[in-house]
Amino acid sequence: MAEPKARLRVFRGTEEAGDFQTYDVETYPGMVVLDAIHDIQAKQSPDLAVRWNCKAGRCGSCSAEINGKPRLLCMTRMSAFPEGEPITVTPMRAFPIIKDLVTDVSWNFEMAKKIPPFKPRPRDADGHWRMQQMDIDRIQEFRKCIECFLCQDVCHVVRDHQKKEVFSGPRFLIHLATLDMHPLDTLDRRDMIKKDFGVGYCNITKCCTEVCPEHITITDNGIIPLKERVADDHYDPVRWLLRKFTGNPRPNKVPAQPTEAGKTADVSGTHRVDGGHGNKGKA
Numbered sequence: 001m002a003e004p005k006a007r008l009r010v011f012r013g014t015e016e017a018g019d020f021q022t023y024d025v026e027t028y029p030g031m032v033v034l035d036a037i038h039d040i041q042a043k044q045s046p047d048l049a050v051r052w053n054c055k056a057g058r059c060g061s062c063s064a065e066i067n068g069k070p071r072l073l074c075m076t077r078m079s080a081f082p083e084g085e086p087i088t089v090t091p092m093r094a095f096p097i098i099k100d101l102v103t104d105v106s107w108n109f110e111m112a113k114k115i116p117p118f119k120p121r122p123r124d125a126d127g128h129w130r131m132q133q134m135d136i137d138r139i140q141e142f143r144k145c146i147e148c149f150l151c152q153d154v155c156h157v158v159r160d161h162q163k164k165e166v167f168s169g170p171r172f173l174i175h176l177a178t179l180d181m182h183p184l185d186t187l188d189r190r191d192m193i194k195k196d197f198g199v200g201y202c203n204i205t206k207c208c209t210e211v212c213p214e215h216i217t218i219t220d221n222g223i224i225p226l227k228e229r230v231a232d233d234h235y236d237p238v239r240w241l242l243r244k245f246t247g248n249p250r251p252n253k254v255p256a257q258p259t260e261a262g263k264t265a266d267v268s269g270t271h272r273v274d275g276g277h278g279n280k281g282k283a
Contacts, residue, residue, distance in 0.1 A: 006078055007086040008036055010048065015097045021045070022086070027078050033089065034062055034073035037101070049100035057213060060148030064101050065090045070150040070211045094152060094159040105149055111168050114196065115175060116256040120184040135183040142178045142222060144214040147171065151208035151218060157201045167198035170208040170218050177222040180229060188253030194230050202227070 006027050009020045025039045034052060041048050052062040055074045062073040067081070067088050081087050095103035123129055151170040152158055158169045168176075176193050179185050193199050204227075206219040216222070233239050239249035248255055 004083070006036065006081075006083075008033075008040070009086050009088045010037070010040065010101070011090045012045075012048070012100050013097070014099055018097070018100075020088070029079075031078045032074055033066055033071075033076045033078060033087065036078060036087075037073060037089070049098070049102045051102045058146060060146035060213075063092055063148045063150050063153065065092060065153070070153045072148060072150070072213050075213055092149070092153040094155070095149075107164055108147070108149055108152060108169075108171065111172050112175075114168075115172065115179070116187055116189060116192075118179055118182065118185055119187050119254075121186050129184055131183045135181070138221075139178045139181050141216050142174050144216055145171065145174060146214060148213060150211045150213065154207045154211045155202075156205070156207070157198075163198065163201055167201040168196075170202070170223060172197060173199060173202065173226060174216065174218055174222045177226045180226060186252075186254055187256040188248065188250050189256045190230050190233050190250075192256055193226065194234060199223070199227055199230055 004027050005024050008023050008025060010023060011018055012021050013019060023040045023044055025036045027036070034050075034055060037048065037050050041050070050062065050064075050073070052074065053059040054061070057072055057075040060072070063070065064073055065071070066073070066076055068090075070092060073089075078087070089101065091097050091101045091103045092105075095105050095107070098104050120129065149171060155169050157163045157167050173193075176189060176197060179187070180189060180193070202223055204219050204224060209216070209218045209220070212218060233243070233249045236249075242249040242251075
């Protein structure tokens, strides 16, 4: 008995020129789209370029768009699509195409370098730090980010309006929210969040939350509270007076300065300047 087949329309080309090629692949139970791409590489087009690494939804390398929706190739089952209908696989549209399904995501790593790293207050007299569990629970979900950049890809400010020079995108607003909400951190990054990372450009459409493979509630739990905190500091009349007379509306925080690209090092151990994944897997 012949194995059932699926038809894939895969983008082939570069930033300058490209087109779709159609491939038929044999399917099997549990098959994911990345398996189908590997089948095409092995049997039909060995020069098909795709970035991948763990094939377990942990590295964030195999990000692409499937039928127009940003997804991880390794976490998208072939059985999720209607039989007989072609599955269209394209590179992330928000970033320049290197070849086929591989995009240049280096802008994200450059943006990461601009974030001043975690700077904790001194330890207590007994050598320990003490925090409330509720404060830890609030930021714990943000640390699940695998930096797949699907939220960056779907964000219309980055994708459609190309505001990369003034807007960091949801991934880095979440990282900034993690730092701002951390009970031990001593740096005040809110001026930078407003001016350099462009939090005001986000109009909370929640599309980033919808595509997150780690199910992080990016908008409601991260970006909206961050926008509220920035608005309090810059537009609350009492804080405005504090800023007017002291230069800092939050005296317990030291105003942060933009870091020099390439020279940041996060002592928290949760954020590397290369985004945490080095070369982002195999291409």
